[in-house]
Amino acid sequence: xxxxxxxxxxxxxxxxxxxxxxxxxxxxxxxxxxxxxxxxxxxxxxxxxxxxxxxxxxxxxxxxxxxxxxxxxxxxxxxxxxxxxxxxxxxxxxxxxxxxxxxxxxxxxxxxxxxxxxxxxxxxxxxxxxxxxxxxxxxxxxxxxxxxxxxxxxxxxxxxxxxxxxxxxxxxxxxxxxxxxxxxxxxxxxxxxxxxxxxxxxxxxxxxxxxxxxxxxxxxxxxxxxxxxxxxxxxxxxxxxxxxxxxxxxxxxxxxxxxxxxxxxxxxxxxxxxxxxxxxxxxxxxxxxxxxxxxxxxxxxxxxxxxxxxxxxxxxxxxxxxxxxxxxxxxxxxxxxxxxxxxxxxxxxxxxxxxxxxxxxxxxxxxxxxxxxxxxxxxxxxxxxxxxxxxxxxxxxxxxxxxxxxxxxxxxxxxxxxxxxxxxxxxxxxxxxxxxxxxxxxxxxxxxxxxxxxxxxx
Numbered sequence: 095x096x097x098x099x100x101x102x103x104x105x106x107x108x109x110x111x112x113x114x115x116x117x118x119x120x121x122x123x124x125x126x127x128x129x130x131x132x133x134x135x136x137x138x139x140x141x142x143x144x145x146x147x148x149x150x151x152x153x154x155x156x157x158x159x160x161x162x163x164x165x166x167x168x169x170x171x172x173x174x175x176x177x178x179x180x181x182x183x184x185x186x187x188x189x190x191x192x193x194x195x196x197x198x199x200x201x202x203x204x205x206x207x208x209x210x211x212x213x214x215x216x217x218x219x220x221x222x223x224x225x226x227x228x229x230x231x232x233x234x235x236x237x238x239x240x241x242x243x244x245x246x247x248x249x250x251x252x253x254x255x256x257x258x259x260x261x262x263x264x265x266x267x268x269x270x271x272x273x274x275x276x277x278x279x280x281x282x283x284x285x286x287x288x289x290x291x292x293x294x295x296x297x298x299x300x301x302x303x304x305x306x307x308x309x310x311x312x313x314x315x316x317x318x319x320x321x322x323x324x325x326x327x328x329x330x331x332x333x334x335x336x337x338x339x340x341x342x343x344x345x346x347x348x349x350x351x352x353x354x355x356x357x358x359x360x361x362x363x364x365x366x367x368x369x370x371x372x373x374x375x376x377x378x379x380x381x382x383x384x385x386x387x388x389x390x391x392x393x394x395x396x397x398x399x400x401x402x403x404x405x406x407x408x409x410x411x412x413x414x415x416x417x418x419x420x421x422x423x424x425x426x427x428x429x430x431x432x433x434x435x436x437x438x439x440x441x442x443x444x445x446x447x448x449x450x451x452x453x454x455x456x457x458x459x460x461x462x463x464x465x466x467x468x469x470x471x472x473x474x475x476x477x478x479x480x481x482x483x484x485x486x487x488x489x490x491x492x493x494x495x496x497x498x499x500x501x502x503x504x505x506x507x508x509x510x511x512x513x514x515x516x517x518x519x520x521x522x523x524x525x526x527x528x529x530x531x532x533x534x535x536x537x538x539x540x541x542x543x544x545x546x547x548x549x550x551x552x
Contacts, residue, residue: 095233095549097139097287103127103182106140109231110185117229119206119222121145122153123185134180136294141176142226142235145186146193148267149173156269157201158191160397160416170267171299172236172278179294184232187222191421193240193271194384195219197480198247200420205477208250209550210516214474217247219271220279224251227281228517230549234291235281240271241376242495244279245521248507250474252517252548254282254536258292259527260502261306264299272383273304275376275499284546288506289313289533311530319537322356326535327458329467330361331369335491336471341518344511345468348520351542362458362465368451369490375451376496378431378444385428391416452501459503464524464535467494469507473516498523504532509545517548 110123122145129138143149146156148166150173155161169177176183188201198206198221206216209229216225220237224247227235237244239257248255256279263278270276278295282288296310328349336342353359393399393412400411413422431440458465471491498505505523512518522539524532540546 095230095283096547097136097233097282097290099233100138103140103184106184106231110226113229113231116212117207117209117225118204119188119216119225121155121157121186121188121203121222124152124183127182127184129180129182130177131180134178135290136176136234137180139181139234140184140232141181142185142187142223142232143173143183144189144220144223144237146189146238146269147173147236148269149183149186152186154186154269155202156192157189157203158417158421159202160391160412162202162398164397166267168267171264171301172295173267175294181234185226187226187235189222190219191418192269192384192388193219193238193243194421194424196242196246198222199477199480200418207477208474209552210252211474213478214476214516215250215480217250217474219243221247224248224253224255224281227251227283228253228550230551233282233287237279237281238268238271239277239279239499240275240380241499244281245495245505245507246470248281249469249519250517252509252512252519252545252550254285254288254509255507256280256288256292257498257505258296258529259306259504261304262292262504262527262529263295264297264302264305266299266301270387272380273387274383275380277499283549285508285533285537285540286314286317288536289317292529306527308527313530313533316530317537318534319541320356321352321535321538323358324356324535324538325358325360325462326352327360327362327462327465329458329465329494331363331366332467332491332494335489336468338472338513340513341468341471341510344518345520348510348539348542352539355538355542357538360462362462364454364458368454369494371447371451372490372496373493375444375447376493377427378440379448381424381428382431382441383428385425385432388425448500451497455497455501459525463531464522467521469495469510469519469521473513473518495521502526504529506532506536508536508539508543509548510543
């Protein structure tokens with residue numbers, strides 16, 4: 095489904111509710127959604143928001159028990175921007191609890207199912223948003239991306255997933271995970287819609303001091319998929335790690351098509367020792383920042399309260415019952431990194447290594463317009479067999495998308511093909527605030543794959 099494809103709100107709501115028995119992608123539905131503007135660029139477009147995005151007067155749980163009764167008193171900046179653009183917000187989507195995970199299995203409402211195979215994961219943490227676009231229910235859904243939480247679900251579900259430059263979209267009113275890594279992202283079925291969505295969502299917001307003053311481009315109006323003279327670097331270090339022969343063959347065939355379309359193809363590499371440090375550096379920084387960000391969820395100042403005999407007892411009971419064991423374990427790790435005696439050897443060391451990794455990553459972009467790699471090394475794993483790779487040993491073929499969170503570079507996942515009926519994708523990353531170049535290259539790639547507008551209906 096495309097943004098230009100309109101259907102009645104009643105039909106969309108019926109599809110959302112009907113899909114719950116199979117996909118389980120929704121936390122709550124707007125029974126009477128309102129359109130506040132009839133003239134905007136998204137007039138009448140039905141949109142689903144990830145459930146960590148504040149919506150005034152409507153439940154916002156971040157898929158966590160501790161927030162199961164939280165109803166915000168204000169809209170997030172992007173919620174307001176969408177309404178001002180004429181969008182109709184129809185539902186809030188499931189996510190990994192507080193954004194912590196890559197499977198969408200630990201949501202309070204249970205696992206989200208992949209529409210291409212209900213026994214497989216959607217990916218996370220923005221899995222619910224990916225699924226409602228992939229199944230053709232809505233043309234646009236909002237997510238957040240801290241490590242790859244938009245772009246990997248996009249690969250697993252055969253849709254377009256965008257994470258723009260850090261600061262390009264305001265995060266005001268969004269329940270955070272890790273502040274130095276968090277980005278607002280979103281899903282569409284094609285590049286044209288992705289470019290239009292960023293025009294609506296982007297821009298400076300004085301409520302978010304990390305948001306950029308840079309002018310928002312007319313991305314969709316200037317879109318040009320001509321690849322002649324464009325230089326695209328292949329991320330050899332990542333691509334060499336991929337073992338799936340079907341995915342590798344599809345990627346190689348795409349590269350040949352890009353050459354035929356006029357693109358200059360080169361290769362770039364990063365030191366293996368830096369690649370192997372991506373996961374531990376990410377875990378250290380993300381868990382520490384999450385621990386600090388969610389210290390207010392204690393049953394006293396904020397969140398679901400469980401009665402106790404003392405303030406300390408209330409806090410302990412509230413957090414024990416309010417968080418899953420998986421999230422509690424992350425908080426333990428984050429707290430350990432932030433202990434005064436540990437900060438230099440853990441948290442600050444991770445920050446220094448992050449800078450070295452980003453410096454090495456930046457060199458890959460010298461003289462090129464974008465860097466291209468295979469998005470995920472496999473199709474979506476089965477629910478019963480999948481585990482969150484960020485909580486145990488993992489390969490950098492799984493974790494490489496975190497480089498764009500470390501650096502803040504804009505990045506987009508596009509469908510590349512199907513293996514036994516299951517989608518897989520390709521990842522394109524560009525220099526900071528070069529979203530126009532990213533969309534132009536992405537359109538050129540999309541024209542070669544022919545997979546724009548792909549959905550799984552049924």
